[in-house]
Amino acid sequence: MTSVWITDAEIATSCGQGVDALWTHLISGAPGIDEVTRFGTECYITSYAACVPDLTPTPQGSLLYPLLEQVLPESLKVPDDAALITATTKAGIDSLQSWSRGRAGGMEDTLASTVLQWLQAELHLHGPATNINAACASSTIALARAANMIAHDAVDCVLVCCADLVSEFVFSGFSALQALSPEPCRPFDQDRHGLTLGEGAASLLLMSQARAEREGRSCLGQIVGWGAANDANHITAPARDGCGLVQAVERSLRVADAEPGDVSGISAHGTATVYNDLMELVAFRRVFGERRVPIHSVKGAIGHTLAAAGAIETALSLRMLDRREMPPTLGFEKPEEGAAGRVSKQAQSLESGLLLSTNSGFGGINGALLLAAGGRQ
């Protein structure tokens, strides 16, 4: 199969623009979680979320567009023949909120097709364009799809662009499901009480090795394996035995022609809900046995960014591979059973090898990516 390079990665989170900003927050133990001011939270479980600072609506209405603009700098230089794959669960849902309350706004922004059209126009793209919705595994599966297309020579360049907002719509829903943590979330901690919502965006440019070399692009890292699978168990809760995640990870290992022993670290979904984190620990133990593979969750710093989570975590994982270091998991203090010696509130060194990035979502879907450092051939 053709080698799949990631040549550019831009992210925007509550910790600022770029991987550098997020890395600095993680190393210094400064989460980007604060009280929401965008809408009233008096009737919800919590007032905490991780909002991207200084987003102001554009004439289009939704905050989604200024959020996306943060991950589309001119330096990105997206070729106009690039295929476009987006991942968003609710797109510009804030516009629908305004419309429903009788204010300005409309429903168009809620449709992913509108986001695709906007991106095509902004970037002058004329290749195929598709949005993938697989709940909180959306961008993981979008990256998997992009990698698969390049690996099989269907295309040689794909822009994967992902975003979701902190909105009253989503906030109220997770609150109604009793899934929000009253305090900033604590992934893999014994005393975790749910997730903290976040918003964020990411754009990752993927190319075949041949095209990237031809265009003189650098290699931030490679996607060498990918997999997705469904629990076939429950709509909103993960399977306790982690069956779908195990299947997704094993599939990614097969694609990479790798063994579990080749994996040196895991960027987990780590939402800090009781059942998600337990499920992941069970699944990782099924795949990796008793070997203490370092595990990281970024959600204690930037919240759960929904469809954008997988792409943001992939960008961060590339930095981990580059530095051979896993940053602290913020919010983590007392290890859940199975997390001791794997998750840490301190930075952990990484041995050379592959990094596994996983996400899971409503509808029982799980996605897994295997990433290699930039130098791997």
Next chain:
Amino acid sequence: MKVSVSGIGWVTSKSFGAASMLSRFELTAGTLPKLRRRDVFEQPYQRFGRLDTFSKLGLAGLAFALRDAAAEESAGKRDIGIVAATHLGCLGTDLNYYDTVIPQDGLLASPNLFAYTLPNCFLGEAAIRFGLTGPGYVINEAGAVSLTALQMAMEMVCWDQCPGALAGFCNPPLPEEADLDAPEIPGAVFLFLQPPGAESAYAELALSAGGSFCVGQQQISNWDQLVTTCLEKRSAPTDVGSTQNRL
């Protein structure tokens, strides 16, 4: 790349069911049937009544496609994927859900409705009901629903992601209060795809490197044409079980 089309199911304004039980396929504008559990499943299935309109429509289309391939029942879980295209997705459910948020500042927000404000949730329902553990996602396109979902599902099968996949679209009617144009004819159509040579298949479907779909010598450019051509390829179906009278 090639696959066998082993099953076809649909819900349109004219008819609904498994292709082998219906006389013909027509994708035309009109009112979709209000699906009841017994329209889709013979046996009681409590979850069906709780589903939103979008999920009922999609789940029914998937069920009919699997039934048509005699693949609805299975002793265990199966590695079958799903790719479903949609334009509006669960917009109607979004509106209904947010109507529960507005009064009392979210205190009465419905957790049951919220769970179905993700358009991929009907894939999860199908996964639970039929034991499908393959990859599954919903796609949206910049323009009208095309055959992209079909291509993605074919690639799932041909690129060894899973040995079978369901591909189709699920377009619910435009919500009455929506201030949008409705570019799609409402309905759901799904095909069950397997590797070439599957027994009792309707036809072999080919996708060229240039992106052209063909059934035999017939070039395929949309879902309507694809289903019609597959039905023509199979020997004339027995005209039993037409749902015309049920609508």
